[in-house]
Amino acid sequence: MGLEVHLQLATESKIFSGAATRFGAEPNVQACAVDLGMPGMLPVLNARAVQYAVMFGLGVGARIGKRSVFDRKNYFYPDLPKGYQVSQFFEPIVCEGKFEVPMPDGSLFPVRITRAHLEEDAGKSVHDAYAGQTGIDLNRAGTPLLEIVTEPDFRTAEQAVAYLKSLHSLATYLGISDGNMAEGSMRCDVNISLRPTGTEVYGTRTEIKNVNSFRFVEKAIAVETERQMDILESGGHIVQETRLYDADRNETRSMRSKEVANDYRYFPEPDLLPIVLDDAYIDNIRAGLPELPGAKRARFIETYGLSDYDASLLVDSRTTADFFEAATDISKAPKLTANWILGDLAGALNRESLDLTESPVSPEALAGLIVRIADDTLSSKLAKQVFEGLWLGEGTADEIIEARGLKQVTDTGALESLVAQVIEGHPDQVTQYQAADEAKQKKLLGFFVGQVMKASKGQANPQRLNGLLRAMLDSG
């Protein structure tokens, strides 16, 4: 499999005009005369789009095309105002590169980037606004896109999805795209072919167009692989064609076959000069790049002693990574902090459908909680109650501990008296315990722990309690 990703660049204005690029505006209010392809109008290249493309190229370790040229891709469609799309065909701005993608198991999967080029987006056909007629919304026409093409390096859907997630993460780190897949900021085409195990030559491929979520990519690959497999196993041939993934029916279906496909008649766009970049320009952008996910991941493992898995999850988004670092700065307990961010905090955010940027618990507040876990003030069970308080905005961890009276009982004297009460109150169980074998003892120990916890309203320090109970029971 090879992937083509269309990444919408987060420029303020369009790639060749001054019209705004905001999503969700009334139809056609963000389309100026240039976007409408009005007679006599000419494109002027948005320098920011070039900068973003170069940032991306450097981010995936690709060679930057010092000279790149725009071409016209000719075809008729109502949402394509000029009858051609301005793209880069012969000489792209980003050339070959190699991108290391972290896999869920913590390993790195290398993907060869073939190229990435700048182009303008088309508008949209609106089929449901007028009965029996199609409307055209050209707000999106001229939005800058970076089309990122890979070599056919993917063998599994898992690899493809990991690559896409990684690309998404890179783009948001660089701030070159908002990465909002639901609004079409990242759209993926999957080229897929099968071949018998052990053979070198790729089979005939199909292209699944415009899959716009990670989950759909995974499913589309699964059903298309199965479809091709069925055809090949029953002795049939794959037709080279473009297919569409229908999420509702979980199937791919033919859009158009290559035989009747457009001849795009690419030729250099005479209205635009070639983009010529000098080393100073590229070096300047390189110097201004933020720390990227790959480097950050390595640093998290190295500096904080995190697992590959946790580090990958944390660096996945820059917001999460920044949150983690801010909290760890205070808590000085990286592993615990990572667990809380990826566990309880992520879970709570997910339940409320909130983004980390909207979290009611700040890195400082979470760190305050973790400090109290690390110093044994809180058991993990109590910590969950404090977290609940933080979430509800009841104050800092310490304030909540005070107000709710959640301090863990760690004082040996207090614990001893609690244990003594429980032993006294359950003489039968004590006798059973003392007569039992090791396995049975363990089970009974649990009973005593439970009773002490109950007596302490959950505030007894479980580690201390264990030792104390065992000693006191044994000494019987």
Added chain:
Amino acid sequence: MSPNELSTATAVELAAALRAKTMSAVELTQACLATIARENPVLNAAITVCGEQAIEEATAADTLLRRGDGGTLTGIPLLHKDIFCTRDVATTCASRMLENFIPPYDATVVSRLRAAGTIMLGKTNMDEFAMGSSTETSVFGETRNPWNIHCVPGGSSGGTAAAVAAGFTPLGTGTDTGGSIRQPASLCGITGLKPTYGRVSRLGIIAFASSLDQAGPMTRTAEDAALMLQVMSGLDPGDSTSADIEVPDFRANLGDPISGLKIGIPKEYFSSSLEPRVAASIQAALVELEREGAELVDIDLPHTDQGIPTYYIIAPAEASANLSRYDGVRFGYRCEAPTDLNDLYERSRTEGFGEEVKRRILVGTYALSTGFYDAYFKKAQQVRRLISEDFNTAFETCDVIAGPAAPGVAFGLGTKTTDPLAMYLEDIYTLSVNLAGLPGISVPAGLLDGMPVGLQLIGRAFDEATLLRVAHRFQLRTDHHLARPVPTAVNP
């Protein structure tokens, strides 16, 4: 000034009269509108006349002039070729496709000339989408040559050429993709300059072939051309191909002698395709330049013959894409009751475009098709470079190149309409200049049986100043540019 004097006066003379208050801008404008009203029914050079608006503009110009404000061009009337977008005024490209198109914006050339105080009289006829050399492919009917109304004015800027020659206006604009300013200037006996590619903004000019199109002045003298070019030139942030290069004062050294200047004579421009009597007229003009002190040197432009095939791949290829936007969806002609999307496209374009436009779209589409790109478009681009190198080499031994602007004088209406190749040969001496992006000017070099002949001068890139100087010295020495056709109203 008498109406007759008015219709032959130059912008420089008219500007002096306006300042001397011997005449007002309104009077001048009225005189021009009167000439148009009298002559245009026969010539069909103007296809839109903005009488009321022109008078309003002239009134405003008079206010400025009375205060002693404004520039040289304040109050001077002009006509724009109908390929320049003019705000709130129909801009049709002489095509059914854009018959009702009213742009909400001005082309940069239009706004710059407007800002300089010129009065827009209206819009001139042209070959449809500037594709042609005779102004016969216009949906509004052909323009006639004021020197002989049975002949063409040349094209595609034939409307402006005829208008300037017939006294409608002292100034007009044209565009030149393969000779569309110089050839009609030659055939109508006026001065027409195609500037260096990039000198004048293309923004707001309806595109034919983007890498070749260039707007320029069409006037009665080289001095007026310099005056107009001054205003039209310069970087436009809205056109990425407009050149960020200093615009000199084109009139500053206009009168400087040209002694010692080397004028290259390409033998390829005097081959069998040139009418012998035209050749003689051009030779006579060259002798005048020699008398001015210029030195004539022989040069070679060996790829001249490849100009036409090269041009007729590149220009249609670019045009095929440029004209794709006319699809009946957003603006322009839409067919009646389309049954589906393809029907909408096919019939809107079939009915909206004329024969020559369709021919070029087909040629261009073919040249870019898979399997033919290398053989045609790519090869044409390579030859284009060779043609460009020919000029570079030539300019090592000369400062200006001189030759004919067209292979003959104006030909009869309808005589070449059924033979596209014969029509294409009209541009044999001009289109290489577009392929190389160089400036070229056509100036009147005398009459043959009452029909004008044009001398073409070609310059180095961005050296319009030298071209204008040679042309101006030639016009100081000769009176070919003063010859005027007899008004058609008395010459049916």
